[in-house]
Amino acid sequence: MSEKIDIQHLNKWLGSERETVDRITPRLANSLAGVLNESCSLVDGDIAPVGIHWCLSPDIVPMTELGADGHPARGAFLPPVPLPRRMWAGGELRFSGVFHVGDEVRRISKVTDIALKEGRSGALCFVTVHHEYTVEDAVILKERHDIVYRGLDASAKNAPAKAALMPADVMLKIDATPTLLMRYSAVTFNGHRIHYDREYCIREEFYPGLIVHGPLQANYMLRMACQMNNGRFPDCFSFRGLSPLFDGSHFTVHGKQGDEESSFWVSDANGVMTMQARSE
Numbered sequence: 001m002s003e004k005i006d007i008q009h010l011n012k013w014l015g016s017e018r019e020t021v022d023r024i025t026p027r028l029a030n031s032l033a034g035v036l037n038e039s040c041s042l043v044d045g046d047i048a049p050v051g052i053h054w055c056l057s058p059d060i061v062p063m064t065e066l067g068a069d070g071h072p073a074r075g076a077f078l079p080p081v082p083l084p085r086r087m088w089a090g091g092e093l094r095f096s097g098v099f100h101v102g103d104e105v106r107r108i109s110k111v112t113d114i115a116l117k118e119g120r121s122g123a124l125c126f127v128t129v130h131h132e133y134t135v136e137d138a139v140i141l142k143e144r145h146d147i148v149y150r151g152l153d154a155s156a157k158n159a160p161a162k163a164a165l166m167p168a169d170v171m172l173k174i175d176a177t178p179t180l181l182m183r184y185s186a187v188t189f190n191g192h193r194i195h196y197d198r199e200y201c202i203r204e205e206f207y208p209g210l211i212v213h214g215p216l217q218a219n220y221m222l223r224m225a226c227q228m229n230n231g232r233f234p235d236c237f238s239f240r241g242l243s244p245l246f247d248g249s250h251f252t253v254h255g256k257q258g259d260e261e262s263s264f265w266v267s268d269a270n271g272v273m274t275m276q277a278r279s280e
Contacts, residue, residue, distance in 0.1 A: 005082060005123060007116055013079035016111040020057035021104060024048050028055055029101045031187040035180070035216075036223065044102035050226055050233075051219035052099050053133055053141055057107050058189035068204075070191035079114060081125045083149035085205060086192070088214030089126065090146045090240030090275075093222070095233040097140040099133075105140075108132045125149040146240070152206060165267060168254035170224060176212050176247045184216045209246040217245060217275045220253045221264040225279040228255055228262060239264075239277035 030040040032049045042048070059072045067073045074080040099105065113128035131143040174180070181195045193200040194211045201207040218239045225234050245251055249269035256263045265276040 005116055005125060007114070010079040010081060010114050010125070013077075013111050014114060016077055016079075018077045018109045019106065020109070021106050022056040024052055024056070024099055024101050024103045024105060026101055028052070028187070031055075031183075035183045035187055036219070042101050044100075046101045048099040048101050048103070050223040051215070053105070053143070054215045054219065055188050056105055056133075060189065066191060069200075070193040070197075077109070078111065078129075078147075079127060081127065081149040083123065083125055083151050085150045085152060087148050087150075087244075088146075088241060089148040090214075090238070091218070092144040092236065092238040094142045094236050095140070096142075097135070097138060098233060099135070099140060103135045106134045108134075119150065121153045122151045152204075165254070165265065165271065165273065166256060166263075169257050170228060170255040172220065172224065172253040173250050174220065174253065175250050176245065178210060178247055180216075181210055181212060181247060184213055188213075188215070207244065207246065209248050212245040212247065212251065212274075214241050214275065217241075217251075217253075217266045218277065221255070221266065221275070221277045222279075224253055224255045224264060225262060225277075228257055229279070234262075234279035236280040237277060238279075239275060241275050243272055243274045245274040 026043055029042045029048050029052060032052055032055055033042060034040045036049060038049060061072045065073055069086065071086065109129055109131045111127065112130050115126045117124045117126065127147045129145040131145060132139060133141040185195045194205060195213055196210065198210055201210055221239060222237055225237055226232065245266065245268055251266055251268050254265050261278050261280045263278050266274050268274055
């Protein structure tokens with residue numbers, strides 16, 4: 001693994017920092033609300049939809065600066081990891097406020113860790129990025145974003161076997177349609193081809209279908225956490241991906257209330273858990 005990936009070279013990106021500013025416009029807020037099947041009549045001053053931070057400050061580059069997978073080419077802010085598959089592995093959110101429509105949001109991002117590991121299908125490279133979101137110098141959210149890169153393996157199974165799931169207090173069933181994936185890609189300006197280019201998914205990355213975004217699954221769980229907490233954001237919400245979730249059927253978001261912390265998970269139509277989370 002270490003012979004194929006020069007970790008010392010990648011470590012040059014440790015401490016890489018970027019500052020961006022974006023505004024939560026009514027159009028952006030209502031676009032996310034529409035994706036979440038909520039009312040689309042938000043105006044300046046209203047509380048923004050849950051998960052709006054994942055729509056802010058996307059990487060925007062000319063078409064000629066995109067990689068083959070549709071993402072901006074690596075090596076600028078993020079290290080040039082020489083593994084083709086890039087996935088959202090998980091993260092943690094710590095809230096100290098809420099976002100409103102009309103807010104100007106400053107985000108400071110920093111690469112804080114780069115680590116190589118060996119998985120069942122070969123080399124894995126984990127990159128950790130920390131984001132701090134502020135509005136008028138007040139910190140609203142601190143986020144840890146975990147990214148994983150891995151190689152291609154046409155023979156590897158993409159999903160584990162069905163596992164026993166605990167009983168849930170709340171459940172929400174959602175149709176994983178290409179339209180849902182397209183609209184979320186649009187509102188987050190995400191060009192990753194695994195979410196909309198079926199031929200690319202099957203022929204180039206050996207998946208059986210389009211992949212439902214990790215942050216979209218996390219968004220549904222975070223919204224459920226807020227609903228179960230009387231509309232308040234949890235102090236801490238952490239989540240991690242377990243298995244790819246594909247389009248073509250439905251998936252279910254589950255929530256179970258606890259005394260100290262609550263648990264959430266997403267399962268596909270076959271009962272395979274694809275992402276899990278907890279809130280405090």
